[in-house]
Amino acid sequence: MSKQTKIKLTLDILTFVAFLISMDPRTSGIPVHEWLTIALAATLVVHLLLNWNWIVEITNRLFAKGKGMNGARVNYVLNWALFIDGVLIMLSGVMISQAVAPALGFTMPEDFSWRGLHEVSTNLSMLLMGLHVALHWSWFVSTVKRLFARKESQPIPASAFMNEKDAQA
Amino acid sequence: MKTLFRILVILVVASLIGGVIFALVNMNDSASQQRSAFQRPEGERHRPEGGDRDRLGGSIFLPFGMIKNLAVISIIAAIYLNVGKLFAGKKSSKQVNT
Numbered sequence: 001m002s003k004q005t006k007i008k009l010t011l012d013i014l015t016f017v018a019f020l021i022s023m024d025p026r027t028s029g030i031p032v033h034e035w036l037t038i039a040l041a042a043t044l045v046v047h048l049l050l051n052w053n054w055i056v057e058i059t060n061r062l063f064a065k066g067k068g069m070n071g072a073r074v075n076y077v078l079n080w081a082l083f084i085d086g087v088l089i090m091l092s093g094v095m096i097s098q099a100v101a102p103a104l105g106f107t108m109p110e111d112f113s114w115r116g117l118h119e120v121s122t123n124l125s126m127l128l129m130g131l132h133v134a135l136h137w138s139w140f141v142s143t144v145k146r147l148f149a150r151k152e153s154q155p156i157p158a159s160a161f162m163n164e165k166d167a168q169a
Numbered sequence: 170m171k172t173l174f175r176i177l178v179i180l181v182v183a184s185l186i187g188g189v190i191f192a193l194v195n196m197n198d199s200a201s202q203q204r205s206a207f208q209r210p211e212g213e214r215h216r217p218e219g220g221d222r223d224r225l226g227g228s229i230f231l232p233f234g235m236i237k238n239l240a241v242i243s244i245i246a247a248i249y250l251n252v253g254k255l256f257a258g259k260k261s262s263k264q265v266n267t
Contacts, residue, residue: 024234045179052175087186113198126238130245137250
């Protein structure tokens with residue numbers, strides 16, 4: 001398994017855990033909720049960078065009017081929806097911020113339309129995240145299986161059976 | 170250099186989307202200013218996710234919200250996967266019949 005796949009897997013798991021924590025401000029508290037979500041935005045940029053080749057490939061294939069790409073098309077549309085929803089969550093979150101904005105010296109006006117948008121977009125993100133996990137579930141399972149299978153059946157190096165002289169020769 | 174360009178592309182796209190959303194919300198706000206009678210009184214605040222926004226601290230001992238969110242996401246994913254399998258099964262049985 002390549003190093004990049006391992007990084008992808010680790011980052012995806014950590015992002016998902018951070019997403020769960022940040023989605024529950026009652027447990028984490030507002031400062032953790034806000035700062036963690038900002039950190040999540042940075043990890044999402046890294047997530048997009050790691051999957052950049054896939055994004056470019058699928059975009060090119062979709063615009064080339066390829067047939068038999070329904071699965072990829074659904075995935076593509078869903079990823080865009082998730083990205084737009086992420087931007088909406090971040091923007092509305094910043095507009096109603098109580099920890100990050102004051103810490104940076106900004107005072108946000110009390111605006112209930114942003115609050116409503118934040119609520120709708122966070123609820124929508126749960127649905128989109130569920131679908132995103134479902135669409136990538138087979139990749140996740142196969143990658144985890146490969147990771148553990150490799151560790152279990154790792155071949156013992158030939159040098160382990162040699163004495164020191166043979167190994168040096 | 171390539172990575173920096175890609176980061177820039179992501180940020181520019183995000184900024185464009187954010188700009189459109191911001192403009193739409195502000196337009197909507199200015200249009201609904203006449204309906205100010207429906208606005209909440211000053212000082213009244215509520216937390217959209219169901220929490221109390223004025224309470225800044227959290228309680229790590231009761232992560233029921235997280236468990237609930239995880240359950241919701243799992244249920245959505247499970248429904249999608251099973252519906253997909255159901256459709257795939259119907260398709261393959263149709264092909265066998267024909």
